Amino acid sequence: MTQEEEAQMAEILDRLEPRFGSRELAYVWYSGEPIVGFAGRTVMQLVREGHADWVHRHIDAVDAGIHS
Template identity: 45%
Template sequence: MVSAALELSAQRFGEQGSPFLSPRRVAELLGVTMTELAGLIGVARNTLAAKAGARKVDAALSPVVRVLAMVGEMAGSEERAAIWFKHQPIPGWAGKTAYDLVREGKADKVLAYLEAVRSGVYA
């Protein structure tokens, strides 16, 4: 049931008429440029716009969208999720934010932290 709600939340990051996530929508929500988004997810800037790179971009954006969807569900809005993602240090990570950890390829650590918070471990 929780994964179904998360799935619906994550669908809002898709491009209409396409099965892939929209880099433009994610960049707009986070308030970053497409170049910054490319750096965050570890792909070349040109890959974000290329139709041939859609699967690669989708796979790279997926962890970011999962984090944003989970935080949005917990915080009550996408805007709050974006603020948290960029600015709230995560305990135990020396002041690093979710943005920092995702950029380092540690989105799984952020998701594990969020699952623990949702379960009441850190509450």
């Protein structure tokens, strides 16, 4: 994992931790839950592919009630 990927992961986990109640549970989702609308890729895969911005937009959309 590159330093950029580590930084993106930390930023995303910071956003997700309050939702999941712990950083560990947020990481389980980050690393293992396929995301609908992204061809079944996980957040980790998207970050590794250079698409952390897509993840942030997805989180924003969920917060706005657009996705669930």
